[in-house]
Amino acid sequence: MPVFKLKATATVIKKEQRQDLVAQLAKERGGEAISKGPVIFEIPLGQTNRFDVLVVWHAWSDIPSEIRSEIILEAYKNDSARIAQALGVTYQEAIEQHVLPYAVHPMTRAGDIDPKKLKSAMLKHGGIDLGGDMVHLRFPTLAMAEEVHRKLCDEEQKGYWSIVQSPDPMF
């Protein structure tokens, strides 16, 4: 009979790796955009002065959820007390968990606009670079999607953008 042996695994994150992630996150937050860096959403909670922080980043893939939250809180330093939830997700997890349900889609036809220009505009407003010409521009709240939609309509081709909400499997 075959013998199956499973090795006990636990993700260990080195101190340097952790510090590096904290530093990158702090930089991004400070306005220094890094290529393929995190996309940070600060979401105010109703009338309170607290907010949720949602960080979408491919660098989270090997890091347990609890440590991701610790890293986010560390990057926020003094502001961390106002954070109600620090949630780190990869883009795939964000889609699976429906935390980015509002998408801003370009409605262009081939030849309408230079794809590079389109990509650059989407990245500027928090688009997630999926390689090639593919960029997804998604948001955790409708208000955020509407704001970016408005900016894109002003800056780029008027009327070439639309907001689409993914169906919610919860309700």
Place this chain on the structure above:
Amino acid sequence: MSKAVKRLKVSRTGLKRRTDRWAQTGGLATISEQTILSRRGVAQMKDLVGIGERLSPDTVARLERAALKRFETAEILRVQRRHLAALYFYGYSAEICLAAACFRSLGFSANDIIDRDTRRRRMAQAKLLKLMNNDPHPLVGWARFLEWKRLLLGGLTQQDQQRLKEAINKATLIYSFWRPELRYKVIEITDAQLQRVHPAAKWLVDNQMKL
């Protein structure tokens, strides 16, 4: 004044009245449709705005009240021997109790708004922590997420810890009988089955402020 002019004045007044009524409907019905609806005593279009459009967002306080209301409804149905419907409501009561306790432990005060996006992010966290599964109504997941958060916050007595474990046990028991899909079913729920779910749901309602 000739009869013709007088008639015209009357019809102008009538037209204004009907136009005003049309404006009240938000312009949704034509004047003639609205006139017919009003004459028949049918509700005006503005009254027909779906309840879904008028629901206020959740808060911890509202969830706690809703949990109690669902439990009370289940109790009435149990007495009337409508077992399946009673079970259906006991399940929702338990789910709402646990969700309310979770949000309270996550720092939401009684009247802080909990919208769908906020709720979804909390559920995402619980799933990434492997405390909750992908079920859209994860009773046990809420109980486990609650325990995790309370332990993280610290300062729990042994009694508190025991109560949180008990909440997981009660949720597990209820979930072994309850599913939201029950609403589509006509299966027989026995008295014995309901006798197991009822005390568990009652325990959650009785203890919800201590969780």
